[in-house]
Amino acid sequence: MEHDFEPKIVAFVCTWCTYAGADLAGTSRMQYPSNVRVLKFPCTGRIDPVFILRAFQKGTDGVLVSGCHPGDCHYMAGNFHARRRFAAFRQLLEFIGVDLNRLQFSWVSAAEGGKWVEVVTELTERVRAMGPMVEFKELEMEEHWSGKLDSPELKEAYQNI
Amino acid sequence: MSRIGVFVCHCGENISRTVDVERVAAYAAQLPGVAYATDYKYMCSDPGQNLLKKAVAEHQLTGIVVAACSPRMHEKTFRKAAQAAGLNPFMCDMANIREHCSWVHENRDEATAKASDIVRLMVERVKRGKVLEPITVPVTKRSLVIGGGIAGIQAALDIADAGHQVVLVEREPSIGGHMAQLSETFPTLDCSQCIMTPKMVDAANHPNITLYSWSEIESIDGYIGNFSVTIRRKARSVDEDKCTGCGVCMAKCPQKKIPNVFDRNLGLRTAIYVPFPQAVPNTPVIDREHCLKFKTGKCGLCAKACGPQAIDFEQQDQLVTEPVGAIVVATGFDLYSIDRKPEGSSIEGYGEFGYGTIPDVIDGLTFERLASASGPTGGKILRPSDGKEPKQVVFIQCVGSRAREKGISYCSKICCMYTAKHTMLYHHKVHDGRAYVFYMDARTPGKCYDEFWRRAVEEEEAVYIRGMVSRLYQRGDKVVVMGSDTLVGVQVEIEADLVVLATAVQAQPNADSLAQKLGISYDKYNFYSEAHAKLRPVECATAGIYLAGACQGPKDIPDTVSQASAAAAKVMTLFAKDQLEREPIVARVNERNCVGCFACRKVCPYGAIEEKEIRDRQGNLIRTVAHVNPGVCGGCGTCQATCPSKSVELDGYTDEQIVAMIEAL
Numbered sequence: 152m153e154h155d156f157e158p159k160i161v162a163f164v165c166t167w168c169t170y171a172g173a174d175l176a177g178t179s180r181m182q183y184p185s186n187v188r189v190l191k192f193p194c195t196g197r198i199d200p201v202f203i204l205r206a207f208q209k210g211t212d213g214v215l216v217s218g219c220h221p222g223d224c225h226y227m228a229g230n231f232h233a234r235r236r237f238a239a240f241r242q243l244l245e246f247i248g249v250d251l252n253r254l255q256f257s258w259v260s261a262a263e264g265g266k267w268v269e270v271v272t273e274l275t276e277r278v279r280a281m282g283p284m285v286e287f288k289e290l291e292m293e294e295h296w297s298g299k300l301d302s303p304e305l306k307e308a309y310q311n312i
Numbered sequence: 313m314s315r316i317g318v319f320v321c322h323c324g325e326n327i328s329r330t331v332d333v334e335r336v337a338a339y340a341a342q343l344p345g346v347a348y349a350t351d352y353k354y355m356c357s358d359p360g361q362n363l364l365k366k367a368v369a370e371h372q373l374t375g376i377v378v379a380a381c382s383p384r385m386h387e388k389t390f391r392k393a394a395q396a397a398g399l400n401p402f403m404c405d406m407a408n409i410r411e412h413c414s415w416v417h418e419n420r421d422e423a424t425a426k427a428s429d430i431v432r433l434m435v436e437r438v439k440r441g442k443v444l445e446p447i448t449v450p451v452t453k454r455s456l457v458i459g460g461g462i463a464g465i466q467a468a469l470d471i472a473d474a475g476h477q478v479v480l481v482e483r484e485p486s487i488g489g490h491m492a493q494l495s496e497t498f499p500t501l502d503c504s505q506c507i508m509t510p511k512m513v514d515a516a517n518h519p520n521i522t523l524y525s526w527s528e529i530e531s532i533d534g535y536i537g538n539f540s541v542t543i544r545r546k547a548r549s550v551d552e553d554k555c556t557g558c559g560v561c562m563a564k565c566p567q568k569k570i571p572n573v574f575d576r577n578l579g580l581r582t583a584i585y586v587p588f589p590q591a592v593p594n595t596p597v598i599d600r601e602h603c604l605k606f607k608t609g610k611c612g613l614c615a616k617a618c619g620p621q622a623i624d625f626e627q628q629d630q631l632v633t634e635p636v637g638a639i640v641v642a643t644g645f646d647l648y649s650i651d652r653k654p655e656g657s658s659i660e661g662y663g664e665f666g667y668g669t670i671p672d673v674i675d676g677l678t679f680e681r682l683a684s685a686s687g688p689t690g691g692k693i694l695r696p697s698d699g700k701e702p703k704q705v706v707f708i709q710c711v712g713s714r715a716r717e718k719g720i721s722y723c724s725k726i727c728c729m730y731t732a733k734h735t736m737l738y739h740h741k742v743h744d745g746r747a748y749v750f751y752m753d754a755r756t757p758g759k760c761y762d763e764f765w766r767r768a769v770e771e772e773e774a775v776y777i778r779g780m781v782s783r784l785y786q787r788g789d790k791v792v793v794m795g796s797d798t799l800v801g802v803q804v805e806i807e808a809d810l811v812v813l814a815t816a817v818q819a820q821p822n823a824d825s826l827a828q829k830l831g832i833s834y835d836k837y838n839f840y841s842e843a844h845a846k847l848r849p850v851e852c853a854t855a856g857i858y859l860a861g862a863c864q865g866p867k868d869i870p871d872t873v874s875q876a877s878a879a880a881a882k883v884m885t886l887f888a889k890d891q892l893e894r895e896p897i898v899a900r901v902n903e904r905n906c907v908g909c910f911a912c913r914k915v916c917p918y919g920a921i922e923e924k925e926i927r928d929r930q931g932n933l934i935r936t937v938a939h940v941n942p943g944v945c946g947g948c949g950t951c952q953a954t955c956p957s958k959s960v961e962l963d964g965y966t967d968e969q970i971v972a973m974i975e976a977l
C-alpha cells in the first residue's frame with residue numbers, strides 16, 4: 152500500500168523480553184510495517200528519558216518504549232523504576248508541546264510475538280495519520296527568527312532567558 | 313580512527329530473499345569509519361568465520377558488525393571468532409537483519425533500506441565500543457546452611473561429603489526441625505526418629521561441618537563467592553566444650569513444670585533442658601525466663617551437680633564472623649495459628665473451631681507427638697483433657713489451606729497424606745476406635761501416595777466425609793462436630809472424643825526479616841521465591857543463595873530432601889571453580905563527577921552500590937562517592953538512567969554509544 156507519508160518510528164526495548172518478543176515475531180514470520188528501528192537496552196531501567204527527547208529532536212515521528220511485564224523484569228525491578236520515571240516524563244513532554252500520542256509504552260514479553268506486531272503496527276498507523284512531527288522543527292524556526300532580533304531591548308530580554 | 317568491518321550474511325536465502333545483501337554491503341562500505349564490507353552466504357559457517365578472521369588481519373579492523381540473525385542466536389559465535397582474530401570480543405556486535413527485518417517484511421526495497429539503517433546504527437555503536445575485560449571474582453569454598461531441619465542437614469551433609477567446609481546454623485537448641493517431631497512417616501510408615509537421628513549425628517560429627525545450634529544470623533554482607541556472615545551464638549549458660557551430656561543437671565533442677573514446646577506443650581520440662589532426649593547436640597540450655605538462679609539469684613543446683621563444671625550463668629551472647637562463598641536457606645515452615653489472627657497478619661483465625669479453648673481440639677503436629685514412641689504419652693493415643701483413650705476421632709483437613717476468605721489460597725500439599733497416615737496410626741493403636749475425616753478433595757500425587765491413601769480408606773476403615781465443618785462445641789466430655797456431607801447431601805453431627813485439625817503450612821514467622829538480611833525475595837505469604845518457577849527452582853534471584861525445603865513452599869520429606877541435594881549440587885558447581893567469570897556488562901562510577909547523592913543506590917535492584925570515602929593525603933575525609941561492586945552488579949543500567957549528575961555508566965551501553973545511534977537514526 153502506498154502512503155503519502157511514512158513515519159519514522161523508533162523502539163527502545165529491553166533485551167530480555169521485548170527484543171526476544173520481536174525475534175519471535177520474526178521466527179513466526181509475522182508481518183508488520185518496516186518503519187520501526189529497534190534500539191536494544193539491557194533493561195527498560197537503562198532508558199534515560201533524554202533518549203526519547205533526543206529521538207524526537209532528531210525527527211523521529213513516534214517512539215515506543217517496551218520491556219518486560221511488571222514483575223517479570225530480568226533484573227527484578229528495573230521496569231518499575233522505568234515506569235515511574237516515564238510517568239513523570241510524559242508530563243514534561245506534554246508541557247513542551249509533544250503530542251503524547253506519539254509516545255507509546257507497552258509491556259511485551261518474550262512469548263508475545265503477536266503483541267509486538269500489534270503494538271508496532273498500531274503505533275505506526277496512528278503516527279502516520281498524525282503526520283510528521285513538526286514541533287521541534289517549529290521551535291528551531293522560532294529560534295532562527297529570534298536570531299534576527301534587532302532591537303537592543305529584545306536582544307537583552309532574549310539573553311536573559 | 314575506527315576501522316570497522318561489516319559482514320552481511322545471506323543466511324542461505326533467509327535474508328537475501330527479501331534484502332538485497334550486496335546493496336547493503338556496498339552501502340556499508342562507504343559509511344565513515346568502515347574499512348571493509350562484504351557479504352557471504354553463511355557467515356556462521358566455518359568458511360564464513362574464517363573470512364571474518366582473515367579480514368581482521370588484512371584490513372587491520374578495530375571492530376566488527378555482523379549483519380545476520382539475532383544476537384540471541386549467534387552473538388557468542390561471532391564474538392569468539394573476533395577474539396580468535398585478536399580483537400576484544402566486545403568490539404563485535406550483530407545487526408539483526410533477519411528476525412527484525414527479512415522475516416517480517418515483504419517489500420524488497422523497504423527491507424533493504426531498513427537493513428542498511430540497522431547496519432548504520434550498529435556501526436555507530438561499535439565505533440564507540442570499549443575494550444572490556446571479563447570480570448573475575450574469587451570463590452570462598454565454604455558454605456553457610458541456615459536451618460537444621462532435614463533440608464539443612466541433607467544439604468550440609470552433601471556439601472561436606474564433597475570436601476567443602478559447611479557452617480550450619482540452627483536457631484533452636486537442637487537440629488532436627490519438624491521431622492524430629494514426627495512419629496511415623498508416609499508413605500512407608502517408617503519411624504521418623506529412626507531415620508532422622510542418625511543423620512543428625514552424622515551432621516554434628518562430620519569433620520567438615522561446624523554446627524552452631526542455639527544461634528541466629530545477625531547480618532550478612534558481600535556477594536556470590538564472597539559473603540561474610542555474622543552469627544549470634546545465644547548464651548546457652550552451659551559450656552559446650554565441657555558438657556558431657558550426662559543430664560545430671562536436669563535431674564537436679566527444681567523447676568520441673570514448664571510446658572515443653574517440642575511436645576506441643578503436652579509434656580513438661582525443666583528450666584535447664586534439652587528439647588528431646590535424642591537432641592543433637594545433647595548439651596542443655598538454661599531457659600533464663602524460668603531458671604530460679606536468673607529469677608531470684610538463688611538455686612544453682614545444676615551447677616553444683618555438674619561434674620565437669622560446665623554451667624556458666626555469666627555466659628553472654630557471642631558474635632562470630634564466618635567467610636562463605638554460598639548460602640543455602642533451609643529455614644522450613646510453621647503451622648497456621650488456628651485460633652487467632654496473628655498480629656499484623658492478613659490471615660484470619662478459626663475461632664469457631666475452639667482450638668485453644670477446647671482442650672481436645674488439637675493440631676496435626678500435636679497428634680504426631682501423641683503417636684510418637686518417644687513422645688509425652690510414650691506413643692499411646694490419649695486425649696489431653698483427661699488422658700483417656702479416644703474412641704471416636706474426627707480429623708478435619710484444609711483448615712486454613714485453600715480458604716481464600718481466610719487469607720490463604722494455596723494447598724498445603726502434605727495434609728491429605730498425613731491425615732491418612734494419622735487415621736492408620738490411630739487404627740493400629742486403638743483397634744476399636746473409629747476415625748472420621750472431613751475433606752474437600754483427596755490430593756495424593758506422589759510415588760505410592762494414592763495407594764497409601766486408598767489403604768487408609770479401604771483397609772484401615774477410616775470414614776471419609778466430603779464436606780466442610782461449620783461448628784465445633786463441647787458437650788459434656790465430648791466435642792460435637794457439625795458439618796455437611798456434600799456427596800450425600802445431608803448434615804452430619806459426630807460426637808467426638810478428640811478432634812485433629814490439619815492446619816495450613818505457613819512460612820516461619822520471621823521469614824521476612826531473614827530475607828531482608830539476605831537480600832532475597834519472598835511471596836505474599838513470606839515463602840522464599842525461586843529465580844524461576846520451572847527452570848531455576850532451587851536458586852534465588854540473588855546469585856550465590858539457594859533454597860531447600862519448606863521455606864520455599866509446603867513440601868513433604870521426599871521433595872524436601874530432593875531440593876536440598878539439588879541446592880547442594882548447585883553449591884558444588886559454584887565451588888568447582890576457583891574464580892567466577894562474568895560478563896563485564898557492569899556499571900562504573902566516575903568518582904570525580906559523583907556528588908554522593910546516592911540516588912543510584914535507592915534504585916539498584918542488586919544492592920551493588922556501596923559508599924566509598926575519598927580522602928586527602930593526610931587521611932581527612934573529603935567526600936563520599938558511590939562505588940559499584942562489580943561482583944554484585946547485575947548490569948541493568950537503572951542507576952545510569954537515574955543519576956542526576958550523569959556520573960555512573962554501564963559498560964557496553966554507554967550514553968555515548970546510545971546517543972550516537974539516535975543521532976544516526
Ligand SMILES: Cc1cc2nc3c(=O)[nH]c(=O)nc-3n(C[C@H](O)[C@H](O)[C@H](O)COP(=O)(O)OP(=O)(O)OC[C@H]3O[C@@H](n4cnc5c(N)ncnc54)[C@H](O)[C@@H]3O)c2cc1C
Nearest residue numbers: 459461462463483489490497498644645676861862868869
Ligand atoms: C503434622 C505433620 C506431619 C507430617 N508428616 C509427614 C510425613 O509423614 N511424611 C513426609 O514426607 N512429610 C511429613 N511432613 C512434612 C515434613 O515435616 C516436612 O517436609 C519437613 O519437615 C520439611 O523440612 P525442612 O527442613 O524444610 O523444614 P523444618 O523441618 O521446618 O526445619 C527447619 C529448621 O530451620 C530452623 N530455623 C528456622 N528459622 C531459622 C532461622 N532464622 N535461623 C536458623 N534456623 C532456623 C528451625 O528451627 C528448624 O530446625 C509432616 C508435617 C506435619 C506438619
Ligand code: SF4
Nearest residue numbers: 555556558559561618
Ligand atoms: S551441664 Fe553438667 S550436668 Fe548438665 S548435662 Fe552437661 S555435664 Fe551434665
Ligand code: SF4
Nearest residue numbers: 906907909910912955
Ligand atoms: S546517583 Fe550519581 S551522583 Fe548520586 S551517588 Fe550515584 S553515581 Fe554518585
Ligand code: FES
Nearest residue numbers: 165194218224225
Ligand atoms: S529486563 Fe526487561 S524490563 Fe528489565
